Amino acid sequence: MILVQGTARLHPDDIPAMRAAAGPMVAASRAEAGCLAYAYAEDVIEPGLLHVVERWADQAALDAHFATPHMAAFNTALAQARVLGITVTAFEVHGERLLVGGG
Amino acid sequence: MILVQGTARLHPDDIPAMRAAAGPMVAASRAEAGCLAYAYAEDVIEPGLLHVVERWADQAALDAHFATPHMAAFNTALAQARVLGITVTAFEVHGERLLVGGG
Numbered sequence: 001m002i003l004v005q006g007t008a009r010l011h012p013d014d015i016p017a018m019r020a021a022a023g024p025m026v027a028a029s030r031a032e033a034g035c036l037a038y039a040y041a042e043d044v045i046e047p048g049l050l051h052v053v054e055r056w057a058d059q060a061a062l063d064a065h066f067a068t069p070h071m072a073a074f075n076t077a078l079a080q081a082r083v084l085g086i087t088v089t090a091f092e093v094h095g096e097r098l099l100v101g102g103g
Numbered sequence: 104m105i106l107v108q109g110t111a112r113l114h115p116d117d118i119p120a121m122r123a124a125a126g127p128m129v130a131a132s133r134a135e136a137g138c139l140a141y142a143y144a145e146d147v148i149e150p151g152l153l154h155v156v157e158r159w160a161d162q163a164a165l166d167a168h169f170a171t172p173h174m175a176a177f178n179t180a181l182a183q184a185r186v187l188g189i190t191v192t193a194f195e196v197h198g199e200r201l202l203v204g205g206g
Binding site for chain 2: 007023026039045091092
């Protein structure tokens with residue numbers, strides 16, 4: 001499984017536009033083959049700091065994700081925002097353990 | 104490295120209290136030995152859905168985190184909230200690759 005964790009710090013005035021762009025991007029991504037989780041979330045302490053959280057079945061699924069039309073559309077929207085910093089990393093994971101809850 | 108990803112769905116009226124509890128919890132967790140990343144974030148599409156994103160140097164660091172006073176305090180706060188669902192999972196990392204940005 002491939003996990004993706006990332007952060008993007010945006011100019012506060014650009015957050016509403018990114019929220020609007022996030023809706024279609026998240027829905028289309030979740031519908032992709034091999035997408036196990038996909039979400040954008042705003043830090044509860046630092047407004048304007050967005051977190052990306054993703055889980056993919058394998059590297060092929062993640063590669064395909066980067067080639068989708070919704071990724072291209074989202075990158076176009078992102079290019080119009082004032083991105084003050086962005087880092088997104090993929091992690092290959094081999095074991096998992098439930099810490100809290102379930103289902 | 105150990106990655107943690109999780110979600111907690113709270114009653115909307117309990118979100119402000121959880122935001123208040125999150126501040127000290129995040130600060131104290133980030134100060135722990137072996138904590139590489141620690142954040143709580145609210146989903147941009149589903150208000151009330153909180154995401155947990157963590158990275159720890161190793162399992163020992165994560166085990167120590169669960170034994171801290173700030174974890175106990177946060178769990179006390181969480182017990183007073185209407186938690187509609189919670190799942191937190193730890194993943195063992197075997198490789199990582201930068202996808203976007205850096206630094």
